[in-house]
Amino acid sequence: MVDMSVDLGGLAMRTPVATASGTFGYGREYEGLVDYSALGAVTAKGVRMSPWPGNPAPRHVEVPGGMINAIGLQGPGAEHFVKWTLPRVRALGVPVIANVWGGSAEEYAQAAAILDAAEGVAAIEMNVSCPNVKEGGHTFGSSPQTLAATVRAVRPAVRKPLIVKLAPNVPDFAPYLKALEDEGADAVSMINTMPAMAIDIEKRRPVLGNRTGGLSGRCIHPVAVKAVYDAHRASRLPILAMGGVYGPEDAIELMLAGATAVAVGTATFTDPRTAERVAAGIAAYCGRHGFAAAREITGALQEQDPC
Ligand SMILES: Cc1cc2nc3c(=O)[nH]c(=O)nc-3n(C[C@H](O)[C@H](O)[C@H](O)COP(=O)(O)O)c2cc1C
Incomplete structure (x- = not known):
């Protein structure tokens, strides 16, 4: 019997497989379709302090190997989430990671404090890929300095594990990770979507209402x-x-590269039971390769040719 439990910076997960924010509703939408006992955590769609309308339609488009979305983080706000949504997700018996965003560092901290205090939230994930309205619209994660200042504002408001989610479009992750370590983050999640665009050549217009969006799916693996x-x-x-x-092979690849746990995102749209399948496949891989525990795969990449 393989030990599938992992510890993600203080978040105890019974399997190393979670769902990714924005691709699994607020957590309970797949009730009856998915065996939640196979999941290590569910990550809720991003919430901010107050309700947010999101972007104009169309909000997503399928592209080869994935999709581009520009939902624009539509949501009902942190208090609504805690009062109306969380009790129903909590009843599913799976740790809930609350994903938080804001227009300023103070807003992040306010929303994070509400979510941190809520019964049933197991960890907070900060989405730093949204625009900083006070500082010219650059994203909070676009420079190590802004990232550090944002985490510094949020950390005192959060007692639960604090995960910070990074975007892939930076030249070097090292200064960003250093900023997270210095500011006391417990874990990092990566990657958010990649900036992308699709054009309707007949109309000679951008396909998405927001013009640009975020690329996700197989193509970014x-x-x-x-x-x-x-x-x-x-x-x-x-x-x-x-x-x-x-599939499990994608998850195992990420774990061999160094991930403690993985999250399933866009794949849920084509097969809602992907995360369950991934967890079962990781257990089978461990059995085949003599790993007694899934956590042993983390970073187990062999760089040197043994011959
Ligand atoms: C429709 C959609 C909505 C998303 N919403 C959020 C969100 O609210 N907060 C967030 O941090 N990431 C969000 N993401 C990013 C995903 O959580 C994930 O990081 C990204 O899609 C890469 O994983 P994937 O290729 O498996 O989808 C969203 C992605 C999609 C496709």
């Missing part, structure tokens, strides 16, 4: 593997990896 590999070599922070996990 190798980018995620490289990001996790680099991050694992640059930092000791545990990694929750996502990006094109469609």
Whole structure:
């Protein structure tokens, strides 16, 4: 019997497989379809302090190997989430990671405090890929300095494990990871979607209402593997990896590169039971390769040819 439990910076997960924010509703939408006991955690769709309308339609488009979305983080706000949604997700008996965002560092901290205090939230994940309205619209994660300042504002408001989610489009992860370590984050999640665009050539217009969006799915998987590999070599922070996990082999690749756990995102749209299948496949892989525990796969990449 393989021990599937992992510890993600203080978040105890019974399997190393979670769902990725924004791709699994607020957690309970798949009730009756998915065996939640196979999941290590569910990550809720991003919430901010107050309700947010999101972007104009169309909000997503399918592209080869994935999709581009520009939902624009539509949501009902932190208090609504805690009062109306969380009690029903909590009843499913799976740890809930609350994903938080804001227009300023103060807003992040306010929303994070509400979520941290809520019964049933097991950890907080900060999405730093949204625009900083006070500082010219650059994302909070676009420079190590802004990232550090944002985490510094949030950390005192959060007693539960604090996970910070990074975007893949930076030249070098090392200064970002250093900022997270210095500011006391417990774990890093990666990767968020990659900036992308699709054009309708007949109308000569952008396909998405927001013009641009974020690319996700199978096509970004190798980018995620490289990001996790680099991050694992640059930092000791545990990694929750996502990006094109469609089957156990994708998850195992990310774990060999250094991830402690993985999250299934876009694949859920085509097969809602992907995360369950991934967890079963990781257990089978461990059995075949003589790993007594799934956590032994983390970083077990063999760089040297043994011959
Ligand atoms: C429709 C959609 C909505 C998303 N919403 C969020 C969100 O609210 N917060 C967040 O941090 N990431 C969000 N993401 C990013 C995913 O959580 C994930 O990081 C990304 O899609 C890469 O994983 P995948 O290729 O398995 O989908 C969203 C992705 C999609 C496709």
